[in-house]
Amino acid sequence: MANSADVPAGSPRRRDARATRRRLLEAAADLFAERGYDAATVRDIADRAGANQALLFRYFGSKSALLTEVMAHNGQEQLRATPPEKLFETALRGMLTHRDKEPHDRSLAVYLRSIGGADGTETVKALGEEYVEVLATLSGAEDAALRADLAMAWLLGIGIMRVVVGREPLASADPDAVCELVLGLLGQLLDGTAAPEEEWPPEPGER
Amino acid sequence: MANSADVPAGSPRRRDARATRRRLLEAAADLFAERGYDAATVRDIADRAGANQALLFRYFGSKSALLTEVMAHNGQEQLRATPPEKLFETALRGMLTHRDKEPHDRSLAVYLRSIGGADGTETVKALGEEYVEVLATLSGAEDAALRADLAMAWLLGIGIMRVVVGREPLASADPDAVCELVLGLLGQLLDGTAAPEEEWPPEPGER
DNA sequence: CCCTTGTGTAAGCACCTGCTTACAAACGTT
DNA sequence: AACGTTTGTAAGCAGGTGCTTACACAAGGG
Numbered sequence: 245m246a247n248s249a250d251v252p253a254g255s256p257r258r259r260d261a262r263a264t265r266r267r268l269l270e271a272a273a274d275l276f277a278e279r280g281y282d283a284a285t286v287r288d289i290a291d292r293a294g295a296n297q298a299l300l301f302r303y304f305g306s307k308s309a310l311l312t313e314v315m316a317h318n319g320q321e322q323l324r325a326t327p328p329e330k331l332f333e334t335a336l337r338g339m340l341t342h343r344d345k346e347p348h349d350r351s352l353a354v355y356l357r358s359i360g361g362a363d364g365t366e367t368v369k370a371l372g373e374e375y376v377e378v379l380a381t382l383s384g385a386e387d388a389a390l391r392a393d394l395a396m397a398w399l400l401g402i403g404i405m406r407v408v409v410g411r412e413p414l415a416s417a418d419p420d421a422v423c424e425l426v427l428g429l430l431g432q433l434l435d436g437t438a439a440p441e442e443e444w445p446p447e448p449g450e451r
Numbered sequence: 452m453a454n455s456a457d458v459p460a461g462s463p464r465r466r467d468a469r470a471t472r473r474r475l476l477e478a479a480a481d482l483f484a485e486r487g488y489d490a491a492t493v494r495d496i497a498d499r500a501g502a503n504q505a506l507l508f509r510y511f512g513s514k515s516a517l518l519t520e521v522m523a524h525n526g527q528e529q530l531r532a533t534p535p536e537k538l539f540e541t542a543l544r545g546m547l548t549h550r551d552k553e554p555h556d557r558s559l560a561v562y563l564r565s566i567g568g569a570d571g572t573e574t575v576k577a578l579g580e581e582y583v584e585v586l587a588t589l590s591g592a593e594d595a596a597l598r599a600d601l602a603m604a605w606l607l608g609i610g611i612m613r614v615v616v617g618r619e620p621l622a623s624a625d626p627d628a629v630c631e632l633v634l635g636l637l638g639q640l641l642d643g644t645a646a647p648e649e650e651w652p653p654e655p656g657e658r
Numbered sequence: 659c660c661c662t663t664g665t666g667t668a669a670g671c672a673c674c675t676g677c678t679t680a681c682a683a684a685c686g687t688t
Numbered sequence: 689a690a691c692g693t694t695t696g697t698a699a700g701c702a703g704g705t706g707c708t709t710a711c712a713c714a715a716g717g718g
Binding site: 466492493494504505507508513514 | 704705706707708709713714715
């Protein structure tokens with residue numbers, strides 16, 4: 245942007261802190277999503293960014309601070325740009341259409357691959373909490389929070405099956421087919437029309 | 452009996468390879484379940500077993516071989532002792548009534564905490580495959596395998612939410628309440644009676 | 659008794675981890 | 689040109705990892 249004109253077009257600047265910082269952020273998002281937070285090393289991140297790892301610590305302070313920035317940058321755009329009633333489907337489709345090439349939202353992949361980890365996963369858990377809070381607003385049932393947890397659990401499980409385990413036929417299934425199966429049942433769950441007892445409540449309309 | 456008199460009665464033998472081996476196996480099952488495979492170190496395992504870590508490698512060869520033996524020992528008992536139609540509920544209740552003190556089946560906890568890991572998780576994935584195969588036999592639907600995957604995904608997600616994330620209110624919810632909510636919907640899923648919005652195409656034969 | 663065998667132990671090896679430091683080179687300013 | 693600041697680099701540190709080696713001790717048999 246505020247680039248000087250005396251530099252040849254191909255190489256904007258040889259020394260550009262902001263570009264390096266951005267490359268590090270990008271590489272970190274990639275590797276966190278591919279391997280999870282713990283398994284992605286700062287050396288690998290710096291290598292993929294074509295930078296020295298000392299710069300990573302100069303610009304971000306620590307590996308966990310890097311994760312925080314990655315999640316803040318990648319994560320909450322989708323969350324805030326999506327209306328609550330579309331949130332689940334959007335997130336589900338985001339996972340189902342997961343492609344490594346496209347610049348898709350990596351926060352879910354980071355979340356899925358980092359949950360089991362030991363260190364610094366507070367940041368990723370925070371993202372999950374935001375999701376489940378939005379989900380809870382969709383249910384009028386008395387135990388809305390529990391139902392939202394169960395919905396989030398299914399979303400999480402489907403993502404793990406698909407992205408990290410890669411189980412077939414789920415991993416290659418048509419996203420539309422999966423969505424139809426899941427969203428129908430999830431609607432029942434959140435609406436409270438899923439009858440716990442044997443006989444269904446005759447009046448579904450408490451909301 | 453064949454014990455020398457100068458040894459207290461409680462300790463049968465001071466040098467007992469099989470007892471040591473068993474203690475190592477037990478300690479490994481505990482720590483794999485508590486922290487996941489990657490985060491559990493061989494030093495911690497040996498310490499909890501009250502043994503030297505060199506013995507761990509003498510008896511098991513490697514850490515991943517230890518995991519294999521733990522999963523083979525702990526895992527498949529429940530799987531084989533449970534009739535298919537009860538499998539899902541048994542596994543779900545096993546996770547919901549998760550207590551660290553009781554000598555419950557740890558294989559599910561190992562599975563949940565080790566999935567995201569990088570090394571040697573092939574063994575834990577194999578257990579999941581056995582589960583999903585049994586689940587698939589419960590469904591008469593055409594896409595039984597996909598439905599079984601989705602059921603397994605929910606089981607997995609609920610387990611992760613409960614034992615690794617610890618999200619409330621799910622983590623403290625009454626197991627019966629959760630089972631009622633989940634099993635009802637899961638029955639629809641596997642039965643094929645879960646109807647999405649539109650009516651189903653009579654021949655959904657494309658992939 | 660010595661000698662072999664099985665069991666337990668301490669120390670170490672090679673490597674990896676996040677992170678730091680000392681230093682070189684490019685830049686902006688004067 | 690000389691300076692201080694910013695950007696980049698190489699080397700290293702302290703701690704941890706899975707795993708190995710060398711060795712002490714107990715048993716049991718000849």
